[in-house]
Amino acid sequence: MAGLNVDLCGIPLDNPVIPASGTFGYGYEFAELYDINLLGTFSFKGTTKEPRFGNPTPRIAECSAGMINAVGLQNPGVEKVISEELPRLSKVFKKKVMANVSGFSIDEYAYTCEKLDKCPQVGWLEVNISCPNVHGGGMSFGTSASAAAEVTRAVKKVTKKPVIMKLSPNVTDITEIAKACEAEGADGISLINTLLGMRIDLKTKKPVIANKMGGFSGSAIFPVALRMVYQVASCVKVPVIGMGGVKSAEDVIEMMLAGATAVEIGAANLINPYICKEIIEKLPDVMNEYKIENLQDIIGGAL
Amino acid sequence: MKQLDFEIISNKKIAEKVMELKLKGDVSGIRAGQFVNVLIDGFYLRRPLSVCDAEGGELTLIYKITGGGTKRLSELKTGTLNLLTCLGNGYDTSVSGSAPLLIGGGAGVPPLYMLAKKLISEGKKVAVIIGFNTKNEIFYENEFKALGADVFVTTADGSYGEKGFVTDKMKDLTYSFFYTCGPEPMLKAVYKSSLTSGEFSFEERMGCGFGACMGCSCKTVTGFKRICKDGPVLKKEEILWQA
Numbered sequence: 394m395a396g397l398n399v400d401l402c403g404i405p406l407d408n409p410v411i412p413a414s415g416t417f418g419y420g421y422e423f424a425e426l427y428d429i430n431l432l433g434t435f436s437f438k439g440t441t442k443e444p445r446f447g448n449p450t451p452r453i454a455e456c457s458a459g460m461i462n463a464v465g466l467q468n469p470g471v472e473k474v475i476s477e478e479l480p481r482l483s484k485v486f487k488k489k490v491m492a493n494v495s496g497f498s499i500d501e502y503a504y505t506c507e508k509l510d511k512c513p514q515v516g517w518l519e520v521n522i523s524c525p526n527v528h529g530g531g532m533s534f535g536t537s538a539s540a541a542a543e544v545t546r547a548v549k550k551v552t553k554k555p556v557i558m559k560l561s562p563n564v565t566d567i568t569e570i571a572k573a574c575e576a577e578g579a580d581g582i583s584l585i586n587t588l589l590g591m592r593i594d595l596k597t598k599k600p601v602i603a604n605k606m607g608g609f610s611g612s613a614i615f616p617v618a619l620r621m622v623y624q625v626a627s628c629v630k631v632p633v634i635g636m637g638g639v640k641s642a643e644d645v646i647e648m649m650l651a652g653a654t655a656v657e658i659g660a661a662n663l664i665n666p667y668i669c670k671e672i673i674e675k676l677p678d679v680m681n682e683y684k685i686e687n688l689q690d691i692i693g694g695a696l
Numbered sequence: 697m698k699q700l701d702f703e704i705i706s707n708k709k710i711a712e713k714v715m716e717l718k719l720k721g722d723v724s725g726i727r728a729g730q731f732v733n734v735l736i737d738g739f740y741l742r743r744p745l746s747v748c749d750a751e752g753g754e755l756t757l758i759y760k761i762t763g764g765g766t767k768r769l770s771e772l773k774t775g776t777l778n779l780l781t782c783l784g785n786g787y788d789t790s791v792s793g794s795a796p797l798l799i800g801g802g803a804g805v806p807p808l809y810m811l812a813k814k815l816i817s818e819g820k821k822v823a824v825i826i827g828f829n830t831k832n833e834i835f836y837e838n839e840f841k842a843l844g845a846d847v848f849v850t851t852a853d854g855s856y857g858e859k860g861f862v863t864d865k866m867k868d869l870t871y872s873f874f875y876t877c878g879p880e881p882m883l884k885a886v887y888k889s890s891l892t893s894g895e896f897s898f899e900e901r902m903g904c905g906f907g908a909c910m911g912c913s914c915k916t917v918t919g920f921k922r923i924c925k926d927g928p929v930l931k932k933e934e935i936l937w938q939a
Contacts, residue, residue, distance in 0.1 A: 415909065422907045422925070426697065438910070446913065446920055449938075451901040453911040455741045455765075462903060467910045467920065601901075611740055663904035664735070664742060666780070667699060 395677035396687030399433075401655050402555035402580045402632055404489060404516050406433035409645065409688060410673050413636050413659035414439050414493035414519065414559075415464065419478040423662075424485035427670045433655060436491040436519050437478070440509075442501045444470035454592040454601040459611025459638070460660055461590045463604040466495050466524055471505045479514050489516025493559070495524055496544075502534075503547040510552035518554050519634075520544060523561030523586035524608075535561040535586075538573035545577035555580035557634060562621055563589050571625045582625055583634035583657065585618045610660040614638040619651050626652020627696055640668065642675040649688060650695040697783060697906050698725070701776045702755060707769075710758070711835040714803070715770045716748075717757045719777065723750035728811040729786035729875075729897060729929050732757065733905035735778040739765045742780065744905050744924070746877070746897070748806035749813070755781075758806035758835070783905050784928045787811050787895055789818060793872025798824045798845075799862050799886055801878025805836060807897060811875055812845050823869055824848070827862035827882070831855035863889040884937060894932045898923050914938075 397408035412423070414436040423429050447467030454461040469478065482490065492515045496502035502520060509515050522535035522544055534540045541558065548556050558574040560567055562585035571582050587608025592601040600606070618637020626633045635653030639645060640661040648656045661668045676688075685691055702721035710716045726732075726747055732755070733742035743765050749756040761767050789811070796815055798808045805826050815822045823846040828834050830853050840847045848865050849857030858865060862878075863885045876886045877897035887896070900923040903911035907925030914921055916934045921927060 416904075418908045418910075426699075446915060447910065450912060450914065452913075453741070453901045453903045453909075455739065458740055460740055460903065462909065462911060464910045464913075467913055663909050664740065665699070666697070666904070666906060666908070 395680045395685075396689065397673070397676055399654055399689045399692070401433075401634075402517060402557070404555070406655060407431075408433045408673050408676065409649065409653070409655040410669050411435055411491065411634065411655055411657045412662055412669050413657035414521065415462075416659045416662040419474070420482050420486055420490075423666060426666055429486055430488060431673055432488075432669055434488055434491050434516060436493045436657060437474075438468050439466050439493045439495045439521050439524065440468050440471050440474050440505060441466055441495050441497070442471055442505050444468065444473065449603040451601060451603055452607070454607065456590065456592065456609060456611065456613065458613035459609055460663075461592060461602060461607040461609050462587070463602045463607030465604065471508050475508060475512060479512055483514060490514055491517045491519050491557075493519045493521055495521040499543055499547045502544050503551050506548045507551035510554055515554060517557055517581070518548065518552055519557045519559050519583055520548055521559045521586065523559055535570060536564050538569045541570045542573040542577045545574045545579050549578040557581035557583050559586055560584040560625075561586050562617065562637075567621050568624050568628045571629050575629045575631055579631060581632045581634060581654075582629060583636065584625060585614070585621050585637045588614055588617065610638070612638045612640050612661070615644060619647060622648060622653050623651040623695070626693055642672050642679040645672060645676065646679060646683065646685070646691065649691050650693070652693040652696055654692050698722070698781045700779055700781055702779055703776050704772060704774055705754070707773055712832045713761045714833065714835055715759055715761065716835075717759065717769070719755040719757070720753060721755060721779075723753060723755050723781070725782045726750040726755070727782075727786035728789070728814045729807050730782060730784045731905070731928065733780040733783060733902075734769065736765050736769050738768060741903065742905060743769065744783070744902050746807040748809050750810065760803040780905060784924060785926065787875055787897075787929050789814050791873060791893070792820055792875075795821045795823070795870070795872045797866070797869060797871035797874040798822060799866065799874060799876040799878070800824070801827045801862060801882040802829070802833065804876075804878030804882070804897070807877050808875065809836060809839060812840060812843050816844050822846070823871065825850065825862045825865045827851070827878070829853065861885065866890070887932065887935065887937070890932065895929050896932065896935060897928045898930060899928065
């Protein structure tokens with residue numbers, strides 16, 4: 394019997410597969426398709442203090458083996474997430490959910506995390522300091538070690554739940570940022586958010602995306618993500634969640650060998666809405682093929 | 697939503713850059729005005745295509761070749777395609793009244809075919825205006841006639857039917873309600889010209905097509921809506937046109 398279970402910051406997961414924030418909404422679109430309780434957990438849509446519409450459309454562009462999005466953190470705001478989305482989710486998802494939080498100031502991050510800290514359904518806070526699609530927030534906190542440290546410190550003050558800092562790959566040295574977060578008490582690190590990218594329409598001769606640039610994700614970015622997970626896992630002691638271009642059970646195992654305790658799956662959900670279920674079902678066969686008994690034994694095996 | 701494999705029956709050109717794709721598979725649950733999201737080998741994102749007809753295990757999709765993905769799709773003559781079906785809200789025929797008018801422009805014409813079929817089966821007197829730029833872009837005039845609809849064709853250059861736009865013809869007709877699909881400038885013109893309530897089908901670049909990614913959101917009178925999940929059909933009264 395293959396052991397899929399892992400421990401993520403003191404909370405057991407039945408398996409390491411976690412749909413990534415922004416590709417799984419608040420869960421119900423997928424709950425119509427399959428029992429989402431078979432997931433390790435999922436990271437819900439990035440939530441901010443105030444409701445946000447996000448960026449103008451077009452927000453989506455296709456690339457070879459990937460896509461660019463510039464949604465811009467559309468969400469109903471933390472009050473509505475707590476009063477409407479979480480009660481609705483509780484009907485279809487019985488496990489602890491990962492709350493993904495974004496902000497435009499240190500105070501906003503702290504405000505939103507403090508609110509979500511009081512929700513028993515929330516297991517972990519995944520703090521996004523890496524959204525490439527909003528000005529004056531998001532990524533600017535994740536591109537400086539001191540700002541990343543400041544957000545971590547502020548959030549840790551308002552919650553007892555595990556705090557996972559989600560990092561941007563759009564930096565010179567991601568290990569500096571990871572170490573700064575760990576030093577301020579981060580309980581985990583997740584990476585990578587999307588790579589800043591762009592497409593230009595040959596007919597209009599202008600950027601495809603209204604916001605001009607956006608976050609590049611999809612299978613094309615897997616080797617970059619894997620390399621960064623390896624680098625970060627090599628220099629921090631806290632658990633690392635690996636993500637970026639994962640689309641198969643083999644990719645999940647590769648990420649875990651690079652040091653990931655759990656693995657998030659993003660863009661692949663948009664192409665095949667059953668992908669996470671299929672990966673979880675496939676994992677025992679692939680583990681068997683590579684003579685892996687327990688996934689938790691292979692974490693960081695390549696380091 | 698369902699994820700299903702369909703077998704290609706035929707895939708042929710019916711007008712300039714316009715293809716008619718017939719597929720065999722499970723079409724249960726598909727309503728007029730809904731769309732499917734087609735996976736094309738070699739392309740990362742699926743292609744959302746409106747449903748032209750779905751009956752008796754046969755799905756008809758009509759699409760315009762606008763880029764690399766639809767070009768590749770047009771070359772496929774056999775084999776299977778993976779589709780997400782039953783996407784979007786579709787048209788509401790219960791509000792049509794006795795004599796609805798259907799207004800389609802170019803690549804926006806196809807979903808009106810299944811709608812016309814449904815309305816006629818409900819005993820309604822259906823009129824259809826279909827507008828194109830020029831004669832060689834016209835398709836489905838006879839198919840709409842065969843359903844028993846009154847059909848009017850307009851071309852911008854006057855090379856076939858009545859010269860002008862669909863809105864020029866709208867002025868001559870009386871109707872109880874209208875349904876429309878087409879390029880956004882046409883939808884805006886129809887909005888301004890229309891004398892009754894109606895339903896508009898919109899298009900937007902999509903990520904997933906089933907409401908997960910928020911890639912195709914728009915603002916409406918009743919709040920933010922996702923074109924793919926809460927649309928693509930919006931009621932006239934809820935539309936907020938963007939500048």
